[in-house]
Amino acid sequence: MERRLHLGLFLIGTGSHISGWRMPGAVDSFEDLPAILDIAREAERALFDLIFVGDNLNADPGAHPSYCSRLEPLTMLSAVATATSRIGLGATASTTYGDPWTLARAFASLDHISGGRAAWNSVTTANPQAAANFGMVHPDHARRYEMSGEFIEAVRKLWDAWAPGALIRDTASGRYFDAAKIAPIDHEGAFFRVKGPLNISRSPQGRPVILQAGGSEAGQDLAARHADVVFTVTQDKDEARAFYAGLKARLPAHGRGPGDLVVLPGVMPVVAETERQARNKLAALQGFVDEATALGMLSERFNQDMSRFDLDGPIPDLGRNEAYHAFASAMLGKARRENMTLRDLYNLVAAARGHWVLCGSADFVADTLEDWFRSKAADGFNVMPPWFMEGFTDFTRLVVPRLQERGLFRKAYEGRTLRENLGLRPA
Amino acid sequence: MERRLHLGLFLIGTGSHISGWRMPGAVDSFEDLPAILDIAREAERALFDLIFVGDNLNADPGAHPSYCSRLEPLTMLSAVATATSRIGLGATASTTYGDPWTLARAFASLDHISGGRAAWNSVTTANPQAAANFGMVHPDHARRYEMSGEFIEAVRKLWDAWAPGALIRDTASGRYFDAAKIAPIDHEGAFFRVKGPLNISRSPQGRPVILQAGGSEAGQDLAARHADVVFTVTQDKDEARAFYAGLKARLPAHGRGPGDLVVLPGVMPVVAETERQARNKLAALQGFVDEATALGMLSERFNQDMSRFDLDGPIPDLGRNEAYHAFASAMLGKARRENMTLRDLYNLVAAARGHWVLCGSADFVADTLEDWFRSKAADGFNVMPPWFMEGFTDFTRLVVPRLQERGLFRKAYEGRTLRENLGLRPA
Numbered sequence: 001m002e003r004r005l006h007l008g009l010f011l012i013g014t015g016s017h018i019s020g021w022r023m024p025g026a027v028d029s030f031e032d033l034p035a036i037l038d039i040a041r042e043a044e045r046a047l048f049d050l051i052f053v054g055d056n057l058n059a060d061p062g063a064h065p066s067y068c069s070r071l072e073p074l075t076m077l078s079a080v081a082t083a084t085s086r087i088g089l090g091a092t093a094s095t096t097y098g099d100p101w102t103l104a105r106a107f108a109s110l111d112h113i114s115g116g117r118a119a120w121n122s123v124t125t126a127n128p129q130a131a132a133n134f135g136m137v138h139p140d141h142a143r144r145y146e147m148s149g150e151f152i153e154a155v156r157k158l159w160d161a162w163a164p165g166a167l168i169r170d171t172a173s174g175r176y177f178d179a180a181k182i183a184p185i186d187h188e189g190a191f192f193r194v195k196g197p198l199n200i201s202r203s204p205q206g207r208p209v210i211l212q213a214g215g216s217e218a219g220q221d222l223a224a225r226h227a228d229v230v231f232t233v234t235q236d237k238d239e240a241r242a243f244y245a246g247l248k249a250r251l252p253a254h255g256r257g258p259g260d261l262v263v264l265p266g267v268m269p270v271v272a273e274t275e276r277q278a279r280n281k282l283a284a285l286q287g288f289v290d291e292a293t294a295l296g297m298l299s300e301r302f303n304q305d306m307s308r309f310d311l312d313g314p315i316p317d318l319g320r321n322e323a324y325h326a327f328a329s330a331m332l333g334k335a336r337r338e339n340m341t342l343r344d345l346y347n348l349v350a351a352a353r354g355h356w357v358l359c360g361s362a363d364f365v366a367d368t369l370e371d372w373f374r375s376k377a378a379d380g381f382n383v384m385p386p387w388f389m390e391g392f393t394d395f396t397r398l399v400v401p402r403l404q405e406r407g408l409f410r411k412a413y414e415g416r417t418l419r420e421n422l423g424l425r426p427a
Numbered sequence: 428m429e430r431r432l433h434l435g436l437f438l439i440g441t442g443s444h445i446s447g448w449r450m451p452g453a454v455d456s457f458e459d460l461p462a463i464l465d466i467a468r469e470a471e472r473a474l475f476d477l478i479f480v481g482d483n484l485n486a487d488p489g490a491h492p493s494y495c496s497r498l499e500p501l502t503m504l505s506a507v508a509t510a511t512s513r514i515g516l517g518a519t520a521s522t523t524y525g526d527p528w529t530l531a532r533a534f535a536s537l538d539h540i541s542g543g544r545a546a547w548n549s550v551t552t553a554n555p556q557a558a559a560n561f562g563m564v565h566p567d568h569a570r571r572y573e574m575s576g577e578f579i580e581a582v583r584k585l586w587d588a589w590a591p592g593a594l595i596r597d598t599a600s601g602r603y604f605d606a607a608k609i610a611p612i613d614h615e616g617a618f619f620r621v622k623g624p625l626n627i628s629r630s631p632q633g634r635p636v637i638l639q640a641g642g643s644e645a646g647q648d649l650a651a652r653h654a655d656v657v658f659t660v661t662q663d664k665d666e667a668r669a670f671y672a673g674l675k676a677r678l679p680a681h682g683r684g685p686g687d688l689v690v691l692p693g694v695m696p697v698v699a700e701t702e703r704q705a706r707n708k709l710a711a712l713q714g715f716v717d718e719a720t721a722l723g724m725l726s727e728r729f730n731q732d733m734s735r736f737d738l739d740g741p742i743p744d745l746g747r748n749e750a751y752h753a754f755a756s757a758m759l760g761k762a763r764r765e766n767m768t769l770r771d772l773y774n775l776v777a778a779a780r781g782h783w784v785l786c787g788s789a790d791f792v793a794d795t796l797e798d799w800f801r802s803k804a805a806d807g808f809n810v811m812p813p814w815f816m817e818g819f820t821d822f823t824r825l826v827v828p829r830l831q832e833r834g835l836f837r838k839a840y841e842g843r844t845l846r847e848n849l850g851l852r853p854a
Contacts, residue, residue: 022598029596031539031628037509057528059626065603069594069628072536078505079540082464098529101484101560109499112458113506133528135620167496169456171449174717176492193562199486201458201496290601 004423005373005408006380007400008090008231008264009043009392011036012054013066016268018297018350019288020387021066027388030070037083039388046396047410049421050088050119052211052231052382053077057097057130060300065293074106081114088418090119090211090229095151096144097125097134100187100194103151104158108203116204116417119229120155121211122222124148128303145218150189152210152226157185159207159427161197205419206427215243215330224250228424229262231382235334235356240265240377262422264382265372268352270359271394281394282359285386286347294350301328301349311343330354355384362398369399370406431850432800432835433807434827435517435658435691436470436819438463439481440493443695445724445777446715447814448493454815457497464510466815473823474837476848477515477546479638479658479809480504484524484557487727492720501533508541515845517546517638517656523571524552524561527581527614527621535586535630543631543844546656547582548638549649551575555730572645577616579637579653584612586634586854588624632846633854642670642757651677655851656689658809662761662783667692667804689849691809692799695779697786698821708821709786712813713774721777728755728776738770757781782811789825796826797833 013030014021021028027035043051053073060068073091081089089110093103103120111118124144131138139147166181185196212219212227223230230247234240248258270285272278291311298306302318309316315335331354335345351357358365372378385392403409415421440457441448448455454462470478480500487495500518508516516537520530530547538545551571558565566574593608612623639646639654650657657674661667675685697712699705718738725733729745736743742762758781762772778784785792799805812819830836842848 019601021596021603022601026598028598029594033509033540056626059609059624068604068626069589070626071539072533072627074502075505075533075536075540078502079509082460082506082509099561102525106499106502109502112498113460113502132620132622134526162496167456169448171453171455174446174449174715174720176448177495182486193559195559197486199483199495199497200499288601293601 003373003379004410005403006049006262006264006422007409008050008052008229008380008382009039009048010052010054010231010266010382010384011039013070015387015391016352016355016384017285017386017391018293019285020391022288023284023387023391025390028066030066033071033076033079035388036071036076037080039392040080040084040087042389042392042396044084044087046400047413048087048383049380050090050418051077051080052090052119052121053092055092055123056127057094057125058127058133060129074110078110078113081110081117086117086413086416086421088117088119088209088421089114090121090209092121092123094123094125094130095148096139097130097136100151100154100158100192101196101198104155105198105200107208108159108198108200111203111205111208112200116419118203118205119209119211119418121213121231122148122152122226123213127300141216142218145214145222147191149222149225150191152222154185154187154189154192154194156207156226157187158194158196158198159203161185162200162202164202167201205417209418209422209424220247220250223247223261224256225254227261228419228422229264232263232265233330233355234265235330237372237375237377240372241375244376244378259423260425262379262424264380265378266352266355266382266384267369268355268357268384268386269365269395269399270357270386270391271362271365271398273362273398275361275364278359278361282357286351289347289350294346297353298346298349301331301353306342309342311346312341315340315342315345328354352384352386362402365399366402366406369403370408373408430800430806431837432830433476433689433691433849434836435477435479435656435807435809436466436475437479437481437658437693437809437811438466440497442814442818443779443782443811444712444813444818445720446712447818449715450711450814450818452817455493457493460498460503460506462815463498463503464507466819467507467511467514469816469820469823471511471514473827474840475514476807477517477845478504478507479517479546479548480519482519482550483554484521484552485554485560487556501537505537505540508537508544512542513544513840513843513848515544515546515636515848516541517548517636519548519550521550521552521557522575522578523566524557524563527578527585527619528623528625531582531585532625532627534635535625535627538630538632538635539627543846545630545632546636546638546845548640548658549575549579549653550640554727568643569645572641572649574618576649576652577618579649581612581614581616581619581621583634583653584614585621585623585625586630588612589627589629591629594628632844636845636849636851647674647677650674650688651683652681654688655846655849656691659690659692660757660782661692662757664799664802664804667799668802671803671805686850687852689806689851691807692805693779693782693809693811694796695782695784695811695813696792696822696826697784697813697818698789698792698825700789700825702788702791705786705788709784713778716774716777721773724780725773725776728758728780733769736769738773739768742767742769742772755781779811779813789829792826793829793833796830797835800835
């Protein structure tokens with residue numbers, strides 16, 4: 001089957017650039033439902049596969065400011081569901097701070113509400129500050145991934161516990177269920193005991209789509225077993241190609257083929273008709289960064305106080321730090337390869353928290369995305385607009401039509417469900 | 428201040444009558460969002476104060492069938508929020524199977540999404556079958572209420588942790604927050620440790636409205652401390668008056684007055700222009716009850732197998748059973764007072780799970796509700812339609828106008844938030 005390019009919209013805070021909310025006319029709140037509905041409608045007009053809502057489980061006003069006051073993703077996307085009809089709705093939820101029954105139920109509910117458009121971005125919650133909101137000690141990386149594997153298995157069993165056709169609802173006989181098609185799961189593992197079944201019938205997609213973003217060895221293993229979509233952090237095409245090939249090569253061991261997993265690197269596009277205009281936009285964005293906010297965010301990313309280092313010195317030795325996630329590793333790799341100063345690193349973090357910043361003319365951006373797609377560095381992209389709306393409409397109005405003209409991107413939704421639009425097998 | 432009558436719509440399954448889904452043209456699914464949106468719009472047209480969604484945390488296809496496949500309340504009501512603009516949105520959520528941070532966050536999110544219309548029906552989850560979905564042992568009644576008191580306190584602290592005005596969002600200076608107005612709660616109790624704050628700012632109502640339904644001594648104590656609305660189970664006006672007076676008398680000890688707590692008995696109205704028509708509707712409903720389903724539901728209510736008793740014999744001695752809740756006690760009291768057989772009891776349960784069934788002409792129903800309101804047996808009613816839509820529109824089209832003509836019920840919403848429409852003090 002021909003590969004098709006897929007596009008996700010990453011929705012977090014007021015956009016992915018730390019200071020995007022200061023741009024003229026920008027959306028300045030991640031609690032503003034009407035603004036969020038406008039963004040979702042624009043993404044659907046542009047035929048994006050899905051919206052993908054990031055999350056955290058703690059408030060740290062010292063870090064990226066607009067990330068600390070936000071709507072909860074499942075309630076947000078249930079509201080978005082009624083204002084849209086075709087775009088996928090991906091919510092982040094943690095396997096460390098939550099339970100399989102509640103989570104499986106909520107995503108099945110979103111899948112029913114949206115007519116088969118729900119996706120779960122399964123995360124293990126890297127930030128240790130979350131633990132204190134749940135009276136827990138933050139499990140280490142290895143343990144979080146062990147928990148996560150078992151958690152996802154239990155969720156998948158719960159989604160499958162109602163067979164198709166379990167609901168009869170025959171008014172004449174009074175039979176509501178076929179009880180033989182509803183079974184407990186009796187899951188008993190190292191971390192979770194879940195009897196099941198859910199109190200909601202099999203959802204339109206059978207199983208909501210599973211998204212995953214961990215780039216570590218354990219994260220890739222989990223993705224190969226369970227993920228339908230992987231959101232990656234990368235700064236470099238060759239690195240991305242190697243990651244893509246490596247991840248797809250893990251699939252056959254789990255009875256899966258390359259078409260069963262869609263790899264979407266994150267990219268922050270800063271785009272305009274000409275390169276000069278695009279550079280000016282990026283300069284305007286960077287001009288709004290203040291040192292305290294950027295250092296706060298850098299400290300959050302590296303889980304230590306970064307203000308004690310010389311901003312114009314080399315990248316300090318940060319020791320081995322368990323809380324690092326793939327973001328931090330990717331950034332450090334790039335920074336060391338390119339002999340950056342700490343200030344360069346902080347500019348990188350401020351721009352897109354370590355994601356790939358792609359700045360240039362519409363033709364250049366379309367060329368680059370096409371090249372990554374054709375080179376098998378990506379099956380598409382998770383687009384991270386620096387701010388809304390202009391930072392997003394620049395992409396939908398300038399880049400999407402170019403991708404369509406080249407025959408890379410759809411001109412109409414192929415299916416009704418997210419699974420269909422992603423070209424995935426029915427679950 | 429003059430007392431005003433308030434109306435809630437209790438939404439559970441396909442309606443409160445166990446066999447309502449078999450009525451001609453009835454809604455036959457509690458997973459059908461378009462049907463739920465129609466119901467919500469009808470309730471808003473009729474100026475109801477709120478919709479109140481019941482819940483459970485297990486599936487028991489042997490019990491009330493349409494209760495076992497349902498949307499999750501918070502996601503459902505987030506979708507309803509975008510299709511309505513004034514009606515309150517109350518979701519049931521448990522203090523036994525959940526955590527304060529997640530719950531406080533989700534309700535604050537619904538409050539933002541709905542512009543100040545969120546309410547939390549705080550329950551302790553009576554059904555012991557829920558425990559197995561969470562790998563837990565079901566705590567006994569006393570312990571559940573101790574947990575619940577602490578849980579609600581932690582939630583209220585979390586809702587208050589962001590002071591008004593904490594969000595600044597000054598694009599010129601780059602100040603997003605006033606950090607001095609955001610504080611951890613550092614809750615350390617017998618059951619929960621929650622650092623806080625939430626990652627969502629103070630919601631439009633300040634505190635979402637708290638609903639409560641426990642009729643036990645511990646439940647009434649909790650209600651007197653925390654509830655804004657109490658949903659009661661009653662079969663008898665004198666019993667209701669005594670309960671009402673007793674509950675209001677508990678308020679001053681907590682610095683609260685009688686206007687701070689709205690008491691809404693549940694009532695299943697079966698109403699038509701004439702009494703004969705109404706009786707025919709009830710007979711049609713009862714004619715759809717089958718024995719296995721009704722016995723299953725009775726067994727669920729009393730937490731024991733009721734099929735071993737003679738249906739036409741007297742009510743058996745059921746022993747003291749911890750799992751009884753106020754519903755079961757109210758039903759047993761009525762059944763024993765009226766020398767019912769087990770079959771009479773099961774008909775009572777089948778009709779409205781033990782709630783008050785009020786069957787008659789529109790004038791009779793309006794007279795009775797007025798009498799209860801004026802006698803201080805109620806501040807209004809939680810209306811439990813036996814089925815949808817006709818079982819509900821009979822009430823909105825025949826009874827609501829009569830209550831309005833008598834000056835008892837609003838002709839337009841008084842406020843923007845649920846708290847305002849309920850006549851409660853700002854939080």
